Amino acid sequence: xxxxxxxxxxxxxxxxxxxxxxxxxxxxxxxxxxxxxxxxxxxxxxxxxxxxxxxxxxxxxxxxxxxxxxxxxxxxxxxxxxxxxxxxxxxxxxxxxxxxxxxxxxxxxxxxxxxxxxxxxxxxxxxxxxxxxxxxxxxxxxxxxxxxxxxxxxxxxxxxxxxxxxxxxxxxxxxxxxxxxxxxxxxxxxxxxxxxxxxxxxxxxxxxxxxxxxxxxxxxxxxxxxxxxxxxxxxxxxxxxxxxxxxxxxxxxxxxxxxxxxxxxxxxxxxxxxxxxxxxxxxxxxxxxxxxxxxxxxxxxxxxxxxxxxxxxxxxxxxxxxxxxxxxxxxxxxxxxxxxxxxxxxxxxxxxxxxxxxxxxxxxxxxxxxxxxxxxxxxxxxxxxxxxxxxxx
Numbered sequence: 001x002x003x004x005x006x007x008x009x010x011x012x013x014x015x016x017x018x019x020x021x022x023x024x025x026x027x028x029x030x031x032x033x034x035x036x037x038x039x040x041x042x043x044x045x046x047x048x049x050x051x052x053x054x055x056x057x058x059x060x061x062x063x064x065x066x067x068x069x070x071x072x073x074x075x076x077x078x079x080x081x082x083x084x085x086x087x088x089x090x091x092x093x094x095x096x097x098x099x100x101x102x103x104x105x106x107x108x109x110x111x112x113x114x115x116x117x118x119x120x121x122x123x124x125x126x127x128x129x130x131x132x133x134x135x136x137x138x139x140x141x142x143x144x145x146x147x148x149x150x151x152x153x154x155x156x157x158x159x160x161x162x163x164x165x166x167x168x169x170x171x172x173x174x175x176x177x178x179x180x181x182x183x184x185x186x187x188x189x190x191x192x193x194x195x196x197x198x199x200x201x202x203x204x205x206x207x208x209x210x211x212x213x214x215x216x217x218x219x220x221x222x223x224x225x226x227x228x229x230x231x232x233x234x235x236x237x238x239x240x241x242x243x244x245x246x247x248x249x250x251x252x253x254x255x256x257x258x259x260x261x262x263x264x265x266x267x268x269x270x271x272x273x274x275x276x277x278x279x280x281x282x283x284x285x286x287x288x289x290x291x292x293x294x295x296x297x298x299x300x301x302x303x304x305x306x307x308x309x310x311x312x313x314x315x316x317x318x319x320x321x322x323x324x325x326x327x328x329x330x331x332x333x334x335x336x337x338x339x340x341x342x343x344x345x346x347x348x349x350x351x352x353x354x355x356x357x358x359x360x361x362x363x364x365x366x367x368x369x370x371x372x373x374x375x376x377x378x379x380x381x382x383x384x385x386x387x388x389x390x391x392x393x
Contacts, residue, residue, distance in 0.1 A: 006143050007127050009219065013150065014116045014123070014165050021116050022160040027106035036109065039263035040099040046372035047260060047267045047341065053372045054338050060382050063199045065301035067177075070196060073132040074175040074183060077125040081113065085122075089113045093173030093180045098193060098375045102262045103207050103364075105161045105188040105350075112170030112186065116163075126169050129183065133194055133203075138297030141208070145190045147220040148210040152351045154218040162188065162351070180380050189364075191262075195376025197383060201302050202376035204369040207261065211351050211362035226363045229344050232293050233333045236286040238325050240274070244283075247274040251322040254332035256348045256358035260341055260368045269370075271336055273320025287319060291335055294342045294367055306340075313337045330358040341368040 028036075046053055081089060089112050091097050100109045115123055131139045146164040153162035166187050172195075173181030182195040189209035195202040210225045240248055250272045259269055276287060288311070295306045310317070316337050323331030323346075330346035347362040349355025355362070372378040 019117050023107040024160040028104050036263045045266045047370040049270045058373045058378045069132045071175040073129040080122045085113050101186045101191045110168045112168040114168045116165040144225050151215040206367045209364040232290045248321045250320045254322040271318040273318045276317040
């Protein structure tokens with residue numbers, strides 16, 4: 001068993017609940033499953049501003065940042081699985097299962113092997129893959145979000161709906177130094193899609209969330225998520241002049257709705273707010289710091305590569321806001337450019353439905369790669385054009 005006290009606690013949870021733990025398999029709203037499957041079956045285009053993908057934004061290249069340790073961790077995890085587990089964990093790299101992730105807590109489309117179905121050794125190897133794939137902060141935050149999902153279970157008593165063990169890991173393709181492959185971590189408030197081609201990676205769509213965002217009691221009392229996301233967004237907004245705010249604010253209140261959530265892979269989302277070119281040098285630094293904080297959940301070397309990409313399109317980057325900037329207020333912000341979309345939003349209550357309006361203790365953060373490269377789709381397309389054969393979406 002792991003010596004890490006944070007993952008050891010999850011092992012203890014899995015032992016208490018066992019591999020046959022109850023699962024909530026209904027919900028999501030009227031015809032949610034049917035509508036979601038229809039959306040996932042649509043030919044993939046990617047998120048655009050006008051329905052047309054900007055060509056030539058992404059290319060296959062050598063980054064010089066090794067992915068060998070990620071590959072080794074994935075191979076170790078796969079090597080620990082039984083034949084039955086492998087059969088439900090491994091998918092082709094071009095599978096449409098990539099697009100069947102969902103943030104909602106009912107277990108409707110989960111695929112792969114769940115943490116509660118794994119042995120201690122298998123869970124350690126699964127966490128080893130997460131650890132090698134993300135920055136230290138990114139890894140710690142993924143644990144925080146799983147732990148906060150345990151907190152909501154403690155607060156509500158709804159074991160079939162919530163818990164730190166309700167996360168599924170899938171491997172897409174075979175880990176390789178030259179061929180495309182990847183992995184997906186899927187569960188309530190924590191979805192990471194991770195595509196690898198050579199020494200390139202694409203870590204979107206990523207969906208992070210928590211309700212509550214701060215555990216004040218229970219097994220994980222003291223855990224707090226998204227303070228950096230919140231503080232950096234507020235710092236940038238508060239640095240704007242009144243005339244700049246007039247361009248940036250697109251609604252006086254946030255509705256608590258994400259634009260780029262699951263099953264919106266082909267969303268048309270036009271630029272809103274203020275363009276980067278209208279910011280001062282100090283405001284530019286705040287904007288870059290905000291994006292860097294979100295990108296910084298990736299491994300350090302690859303995060304720098306992504307930030308270099310973001311900087312090349314800085315003049316085409318927009319920042320928009322809904323809500324105000326009161327210390328106890330709720331808000332939404334989005335950073336959008338041809339190569340990245342970041343959304344932050346305070347949400348209304350779901351686990352705690354008496355919270356009918358957005359409130360501070362429920363937050364969603366989404367990061368997307370627009371113009372056809374979510375899930376590494378554009379890199380995969382180019383890979384196939386160079387002589388490899390596609391068998392799926």
